[in-house]
Amino acid sequence: MMAVSPYLTAGLSASTYAFLLRFLSSKNVNAFDRNTRIKGISALHAIISSIITIYALNTPSQWTPVGLTSQQDALRLFEPSKPRSPSAPAAPSAAENLDDSLNPMIKSRSDLANKLTAWETGYLIYDTYALLHLTSLKLPSRSDHTPKAAAAVRRAAAESPVVLAHHVLLACALGTLQVYNAARRERGVWVILAFMLMNASTPVLHLHWYLRRRMGCVNALADAVLVAVFALARFGPxxxxxxxxxxxxxxxxxxxYRRLRWVCQAGTGMLVVANLGWWGALVWRAVAPRRNHGMGMMRKTV
Structure with a gap:
């Protein structure tokens, strides 16, 4: 596969989605339709990227061993039922770090995977821009000379600090990865790609949002599907x-997990805790209206 600069790929991704945003969200579109279209872009991106990611994760021909003893070591990455490679070093004592010098999960390289992470980087840049763009449309006309972009950042930080921080941190993390990709020094891309499958929950989230806004409520089955799919997509990888x-x-x-290096252990733990908090919020939003409705009915019968 022809090597393409990750910076070029990320830039192309961000500009493509930004063009779609501008094309689909003109000033004449009402807020609901604008949000629906933006979430549609997000859902489409998640579906396509998840399909390609699954293909990349499960296709041996897309991966090249780097520093491994043989191609066979790299192919073990695609044989989950097989035991650890005989050429792998023995597990060290609990006080030592695990030796990943022959681990195909860490040492294998894929041009397709690198392109996917670069494209995702561009999408995250666009997604941050989309958040600020939507926020700027809600700003009232100002008599002072404060730049609209700065005002949008301040308002987004005040209204959705967690969402804004999530966008910025992920974009920075994947942006840093592109520096390593450009230098051909990337490691653990298979793991990063697997974590990108968490995006598979996005279409269901947006569909649930649309049904709730359009219909005013969502039935228990739809809530249960959302909670289950989110848990599977976020914790499964x-x-x-x-x-x-x-x-x-x-x-x-x-x-x-207990034997990971402390940086990886902390990062993985924070990822799980953040998604657990998000999942808990989804469960509460699904349960609370019915609980309140039930309590209201009980009061009426008393």
């Missing part, structure tokens, strides 16, 4: 990565 990583070292998923 973490477990799958830890399980596969543990297999290489002859450890369980939990033992593998």
């Amino acid at each position: 973490v477990y799958a990565v830890l399980e596969k990583y543990g297999q290489f070292h002859g450890l369980s998923a939990w033992e593998a």
Whole structure:
């Protein structure tokens, strides 16, 4: 596959989505339709990127071993039922870091995977811009000379600090990865790609949002599907990565997590905690209206 600069790919991604945003959200469009179209772009991106990601994660021909003893070591990445490679070093004591010098999850390289992470970087840049663009449309006319962009950033930070921080931090993290990609020094791209499958929950989230706004309510089945799909998409990749990583070292998923380097352990833990909080909020939003409705009915009967 022809090598393309990750910066060019990220720039093309961001500009493509920004063009779609401008094309689909003119000033004559009402707020609901504008939000629907933007969420439609997000859902379409998530569907396409998830399909390509699944293909990349499960296609041996897309991966090249780097510093491994043989192509066979790299191919073990695609054999989850097989035990750890005989050429892999023995697991060190609990006080030592695990040796990943022969681990295909860390040492394999893929041009397609690099393009996917670069495209996702561009999308995150666009998504941050879309958030600020929507915020700027809600700003009243100002008599002072404060730049509209600065005012939009301040308002977005005040109204949605978690969302804005999420966008910026992810864009910065993947942007840093592109620096390593450009220098051909990337590591662990298979793991990063697996975590990108968390985006698979996005279409269901947006569909749920649309039904709630359009219909005024969503039935219990739709809420249950959202909660289940979100949990599967957000926690499934973490477990799958830890399980596969543990297999290489002859450890369980939990033992593998405990033996990660502290930076990786902290990052993985924060990722799980953040998604757990988000999942809990979804559960509460699904349960609270029915709980309040039930309590209201009880009061009426008393």
